[in-house]
Amino acid sequence: MHTHTPFTNLAFCIRTFGCQMNKHDSERVAGMLEGLGALPVDAIEDADLVVFMTCCVREAADTRLYGQVASLKNTPLRAGTPLSKRVVAVGGCIGQRDGQKLVDELPHLDVVFGTHNLGSLPRLFEEALDEGGHHVEVLDAGSSFASELPTAREHAWAAWLPIAQGCNNFCSYCIVPYVRGREKSRPLEDIVAEAEGYVAAGVKEITLLGQNVNSYGRDLYGSPRFAAVLDALDATGIERLRFATSHPKDLTDEVIGRFGTLRSLMPALHLPVQSGSDAVLAAMNRRYTRAHYLELVRKLRDVLPEIALSTDIIVGFPGETAKDFEDTYRLVDEVGYHQVFTFIYSKREGTPAASVDDPTPRDVIQGRFDRLVDFVQKRAFEANQADLGSTVDVLVEGASKRDAGLLAGKSPKNQTVHAPLPEGTSIEELAGTTVRVRIDEAKTWYLAGEVAEGSEPPAEAADGR
């Protein structure tokens, strides 16, 4: 099938940390290596080529990466490998941030690449295979969209589509703008062309990606044009459209209105709040207030009452007082999120917040965090209870990890849904199709029910929107 390349019959393994942008980049790396004849394997021990797609947004993932690469030094080569040495690459945000420093600290590392030159990885690997030694290439900026590269998607029916990269917001805790650089939007024609290709190939769900999708287009057109992207994507005929991630300060009425009117736009929004305290929001440089955020929530629910909201919250930002934390807790109560991603503040060198000392003891912060986690789980449970007795469209992903006799998929609100496989069907034939499930069980992490009779892939606007 493939012509012979230096990669023919080599086994590769990719380890991915962090956000959806990284997961998407990993699919591009897999697509390139598979296109050159290398074969994917699940375990690092079985791989000749190892790629780490890294994240530096919090310290834990950072430390873990250095540990994992270090431990590879003593991992035996796979039986039957044609190589005399396993070839190891680090890419993604730590590659971009640390560059040469990585190979200085980890001399058995072979290749380092960054977030702007994914496409160079095969060449860098090839140079390392031919010549040995270190091959480090990190660019400040570049043709930053990997979309001309092939992709090996996890699911044939779901695709991530980057529309912008980088961030101009400089939240005071966040390292992303220093690593990923300034915001750069992709021309609308390119986005639409890629989406049309996916639709023609049978993709059912597209998730638009960017550090801050709402400000899409500001650099290209002088003003944000995210609503136009949503309109254009809807017009491609895609069944389900989602996006991540949004900044509350840039969420316009125009975009909010699309939740009520666009056929394909799913009734779910991830809207990171970070804190419910005005003092902390100001110190974070978020440029909105608690009241503004709650106003956005009210408008969203006016337009689409059943919308499922999710958020990110940082606990223990320097200077956060007991009262600030109570404000966050109350905000979680008021909004009633379907899902909350909670993080303990992690100091990132080079960010403004890193120079602020905080006298709050660690165990106090941990106590706040634990209390918040318990509470968000209780509220998520309650939010899911609202769906008991309803029938929801489920895009089937595969068998449930709990029980191979159950199908698992996602509701429009992005909840995981389980149901017994209907008699006479198989997971293989159902995966990537939409079935209707009557919900009779609602837990914190999932809904469950029975596939409704006569379940067919839904016609347009089957959910009545």
Ligand code: 5AD
């Ligand atoms: N410490 C803790 N959490 C952070 N995040 C970003 N930077 C930090 C940090 N320094 C969180 C934010 C963001 C999510 C992706 O990661 O909540 O929304």
Ligand code: SF4
């Ligand atoms: Fe970081 Fe804020 Fe940009 Fe998000 S919006 S990537 S939190 S600086």
